[in-house]
Amino acid sequence: MEDKEGVDPASEFTSDSSWALAGRPDSVSDSVNYFFDKESNILSEFDWNLQPDHAEQIDRFDELDRADTRPYLAGSFSGSHSCVAAAAAAACGSVSGSGTASSSAGGSADVSTLIPSVSSSSGDDSSEKYTGSGGKPPQIPSKARKKGQKRIRQPRFAFMTKSEVEHLEDGYRWRKYGQKAVKNSPFPRSYYRCTNSKCTVKKRVERSSEDPTIVITTYEGQHCHHSVGFPRGGLISREAAFAGRFTPSVSQFYYPHGEIPESIIRSQQVPIEIVESRTLPQTTNEGLLGDIVPPGIRNR
DNA sequence: CGAGTTTGACCCGCGC
């Protein structure tokens, strides 16, 4: 969406909500900004480099709860792509209630919001590098990737989570294939790849240098398979929900009683998910429903 | 023994 005509984004932003610009980690694309909701402790990432196909999906989210959306729209987008904000709002909308709930239940809320982040990197995909062959001299680029061939960045999305553990359970199995020190950050960045040989999804996990309690997880690509999932139950991690939102497969993960992954527990996400999964309020759950119910089937 | 992790080396793009 274009600028909100006649409205001073900044003023509305500050007066209409408690959202505040939370900065932009050095390690993240310049097109990404972070906002922090002082009331619910929600951290959101906004990436302006949204592409049409994703905007379509995001518009869908926008339908969920425009009331909740508004605070996000306000002040966020003096530029374009407000649909991104809508997505954030929708995502948070589905989270808002739980976020608040978790706040009251657990003291410190820890809700993260994800925004589809597509080919970011300052909006210039061409700047992407694709090493691919990487590694040792043995030439033989493992894959048939010609030298010099540019890397094609897969759709990415990221979210921030307040968590003690870095690698949060999201229903998929990952293999760590690298770790690098991040400039201007005492925390290393870890690189994970989906263990499914046919799946090219990657994931980067790092801690925010500004707030060590925040874990920034970035997914790249789409799973071409179902998650390993969990037998049954009613819990679904937010990471899983978000990850699933942008994958062709249904990503709903269940944690049988007593089998909630340690990572989820320690990341304080359990209270949130429990609320969502047990109460299933129409308005707050719809965001998650979006993960598993085709748009055309959902009630409006 | 297989799967996953660690870690140093290497490749590549970008900025200066």
Added chain:
DNA sequence: GCGCGGGTCAAACTCG
């Protein structure tokens, strides 16, 4: 051209 930083590879290692 060079250095830097991000991303990846793959051998060695660890763990169950």
